[in-house]
Structure formats: C-alpha cells, structure tokens
Amino acid sequence: MLKIFIFEPSDNVGAYWVRDSCEALKELGNKIEVVKLVSTGKPLIEILKRLKEFAPNLIFTINHIGLIPEFVEVVNRMSLPVASWFVDDPFRYLSPEIVIQNCIIFSCDKFYIQRLKDFGFKRVYYLPGATNPKVFKPIRLTQEEKERFCCNISFVGNSIYHAYATYKKYHEWIADPKTQRTIEEVLRLQKENHLLDISDILEETQRTHNCLLYYPGLEQIESVKICLEFAAMSLYRKKIIESVANLGLKLFGDDGWCTLLDGKIDLQREIDYRTELPKLYNASKINLNITKTQLKTTINQRVFDVAACKSFLLTDYRRDLGSLFEVGNEVVYYKDERDLRHKIQHYLGHEDERTEIAQRAQCRVLKEHTFLHRMKEAFNIIRDFL
CATH class of the missing domain: 1.10.10 (Arc Repressor Mutant, subunit A)
Incomplete structure (x- = not known):
C-alpha cells in the first residue's frame, strides 16, 4: 500500500480526472489524501501541515496542478517523489523556475514525450486517457430524458470563441x-x-x-x-458544426456558439459532465467528436466515455486512434467535412452497423481503457521509481 498525496484542481474537467484516478487508486489498496484547490487559493501553510501529518510516499498531480514554487521547495527538502500526469499540452503548465528533484512524468500524448525530455525530465512515459465505467455506461432513459436528449447527432463542447475574439483584437492592435x-x-x-x-x-x-x-x-x-x-x-x-447543422444536430455548449455561428443554430444549454452527459451519449444516434488542437497524436476522453456507454461515435483522426481501438471495427473517424456528412448519412441509415461497432468499442474499453487500467500501468512504473 502506498500513501498518496493528491491535488484536486478547481476546474471541473481536471477535478474529474483526479476523482476517477483516486477511485482507481483506492480500489488498488492505496491510501489517498486529497487537497482541493479552490479558485481563491488554499493557504500554503495549511497544505504543508496536511502534507507533514499524512507523510506520503508520493505526490500525484494532474497537469502539475498545485506544484507552486514554495511547495516544490519543501517537497525537494523532504526528498518526496512526484508523479504528474499531463492530459493536455504540458507546456501550458510547466515553468522553468519549478525544478522537482524526484519527478516522473506521464503524458497522454506521445507528441510531447521527446519535448518533455528536452525540457529536462529524465523519466517520461506515455499514458493515454481512460473512462470511468461506473459513470459512463448504458442507461435506461426516462421519457422526459428522451425528449430532452434524443437526436440524430450531438456535440458537447466549448466554442472557444473568447480566443477568436482576442485574436481579432490583437489583429486590430497590430495595425x-x-x-x-x-x-x-x-x-x-x-x-x-x-x-x-x-x-x-x-x-x-x-x-x-x-x-x-x-x-x-x-x-x-x-x-x-x-x-x-x-x-x-x-x-x-465552427466549420465542422456548420457542415452538419442541417442533419439533425443538437449542440450543447457556451453562449460563444451563438456569436460564432451568427445565431443560426438552436443552442442547448451546457450540461453536467457526470450526471447528464452519459444520458446524452446514450440518447444520441451519433456522438460527434472534435478533438482540441493541443492533442496532436492522441484521442480525447470523449472517445472512451462514449464507448463505455455502448454508444456510437464519429471522431476526427488522430494517429494513436488505431493503437487504442480497431479502426472501422470499433471506432469510425472522418477526414473532413465532406467525409463527415457522408458517414453521418450512412450510419443514420444503418442502425445495425452503429450498434455492432458500439458493442465492440465497449468491450475494448472495459477490457483495456478504464482508469483502473491506467493506474495499474502507471503505478507498475512508479513502484520501480520509489
């Protein structure tokens, strides 16, 4: 048994990664101490007090969250090992000023492995995303839930319009x-x-x-x-959503979509990741995935979550898709907008194919791609490091 000290970030997505990892680590027999980092910040003295009282074997973090210079200084003095799992672009979180003496790094994207080594980390390993099958699973929907969520195609995601608005201001400012x-x-x-x-x-x-x-x-x-x-x-x-908007799409997301799409789509309100998203995945004939740009070779969590629900997904291409699923048999990808429209029209008309692919995808996920699998993989490596 290991005693593991873990930071839980204030943002929802990062917090869910931590909670699912913690659940798996407890299931593997480890003792966990979680420090929740609220948006207003938690006093360092309180964090250090809990650290010393718990006396962990290891500090575990998602995206280096919580590893501020003052905390790292204490960790280095105590010679405590740190394991960090980057599930996003690592260089959005790393700082040259923060040097951890005993550190092991996991990245969900192979694209960043060599770059992390070039940054100075000696121990860097690939650890792809995963799902929690206790949350994402087949669900029997109520009539009210069917009326709200059932659709030909669904997409849930941020418009990221704030970044485009900032770009336009920057463009104008340059002159x-x-x-x-x-x-x-x-x-x-x-x-x-x-x-x-x-x-x-x-x-x-x-x-x-x-x-x-x-x-x-x-x-x-x-x-x-x-x-x-x-x-x-x-x-x-925007380009992808506009290409399929007239095929029965339900779009769930932030208000930025209204501006980005000039109000030409009936936007559904944002939904809760844990309580509502699994229901939408179950209710959609086709779940659409548009991977964020910072994931260069790997797939995002939606691919695993939809599969765990035994539901059908159409995703854009990433190189590692074929190493995690059998392409064409367990998962289907689109190359561009024209290919996406063609495949949507095909699979809407072939429910039996959708069902068979979804069943095989679920079998793959439950066999290889849960958080329990990932924590076993990670801690097989970490134990040799301790």
Whole structure:
C-alpha cells in the first residue's frame, strides 16, 4: 500500500480526472489524501501541515496542478517523489523556475514525450486517457430524458470563441498590414492543419513572410501562441458544426456558439459532465467528436466515455486512434467535412452497423481503457521509481 498525496484542481474537467484516478487508486489498496484547490487559493501553510501529518510516499498531480514554487521547495527538502500526469499540452503548465528533484512524468500524448525530455525530465512515459465505467455506461432513459436528449447527432463542447475574439483584437492592435497578413496566415495554417504544432507554424510563417513578430518577453510569445492556436480551433469547430447543422444536430455548449455561428443554430444549454452527459451519449444516434488542437497524436476522453456507454461515435483522426481501438471495427473517424456528412448519412441509415461497432468499442474499453487500467500501468512504473 502506498500513501498518496493528491491535488484536486478547481476546474471541473481536471477535478474529474483526479476523482476517477483516486477511485482507481483506492480500489488498488492505496491510501489517498486529497487537497482541493479552490479558485481563491488554499493557504500554503495549511497544505504543508496536511502534507507533514499524512507523510506520503508520493505526490500525484494532474497537469502539475498545485506544484507552486514554495511547495516544490519543501517537497525537494523532504526528498518526496512526484508523479504528474499531463492530459493536455504540458507546456501550458510547466515553468522553468519549478525544478522537482524526484519527478516522473506521464503524458497522454506521445507528441510531447521527446519535448518533455528536452525540457529536462529524465523519466517520461506515455499514458493515454481512460473512462470511468461506473459513470459512463448504458442507461435506461426516462421519457422526459428522451425528449430532452434524443437526436440524430450531438456535440458537447466549448466554442472557444473568447480566443477568436482576442485574436481579432490583437489583429486590430497590430495595425501594420504585413504583420497582420503574417498572423492571418498562421491562423489559416493551424485551422487547416490542426495536427501541426503552433510553434513550428509560427516560426515557418515568420521566415517565409520575412516578418518577425515582436514580443516583449517569453510570457508574451506564449500568450500569442495560445491565442492563435485556440482561435484556429474555434474556427475549425465552427466549420465542422456548420457542415452538419442541417442533419439533425443538437449542440450543447457556451453562449460563444451563438456569436460564432451568427445565431443560426438552436443552442442547448451546457450540461453536467457526470450526471447528464452519459444520458446524452446514450440518447444520441451519433456522438460527434472534435478533438482540441493541443492533442496532436492522441484521442480525447470523449472517445472512451462514449464507448463505455455502448454508444456510437464519429471522431476526427488522430494517429494513436488505431493503437487504442480497431479502426472501422470499433471506432469510425472522418477526414473532413465532406467525409463527415457522408458517414453521418450512412450510419443514420444503418442502425445495425452503429450498434455492432458500439458493442465492440465497449468491450475494448472495459477490457483495456478504464482508469483502473491506467493506474495499474502507471503505478507498475512508479513502484520501480520509489
């Protein structure tokens, strides 16, 4: 048995990853101490008091959350090992100033493995996403739930319109036409080639346009990269949603969709990840997936969650899809908007095919892709490290 000290972030998605991981770790016989990080912050002295009282063998975190410099300084003095599982772009969370002496890193995306090693981490391993089959499972819906959720196609997700709005302000602020054309090209290339890294696109575009964008410091250039990447993601999502809007789509998300789509779609309110999303997955003939740009080679959690519900999914392509599922037999992907429309029309007319694919996907997930599987994989590695 290990004693594991875990930070739970204040944002919902990160918190769910932590809770599902904790549930699996407890099931494996470990003792867990969870520190919830509220948005207003928790006093460091209180966190350190709980750390010393619990006396853990290991600190475990999602996306390095909670590892502020003052806490890391104490951890290094205590020679405590830290394991961090990045389920997003790691470089949105890492800081060169935070150096952990005993650290093991897991990334859900192989794209970042070598980059994390280049950053200075010696122990970096691939650990893809997973699902909690106690939450995501086949559900018998009430009549009221059927009326609310049943549809041909559903998509649940953020419009990311705030990033596009920020881009437009940045574009206007620049004023210089040559520089404006340069960032327009960066945005276009990222939207059309979302598997490419924004840093590579930015570097190449500045060279080909002979236009060096000026940044006062590292923090500013990283902010610009994030803005451009997410603005491109917003436009990519807009393009996909518009291409299938007339095929019986129900869209659930933030108010930014109304602005992004010029009010041309009947937007459903945002729904709760734990209590409502599994019902929607069960009620939808086709669940649509549009992966965020920062996941370059791996698949997101929706692919696992929908499969656990024994429901049908159409996802955009990622290279590691075929190493986690049998493509065509357990999961179906689309190449572009035309291919997506064609496949939606095909599978809406072939319920038997949808059902068979969904059944096989569920078998795969329950056999290989739950949080219990992931924690077993991770801690088989961690035990050799302790």
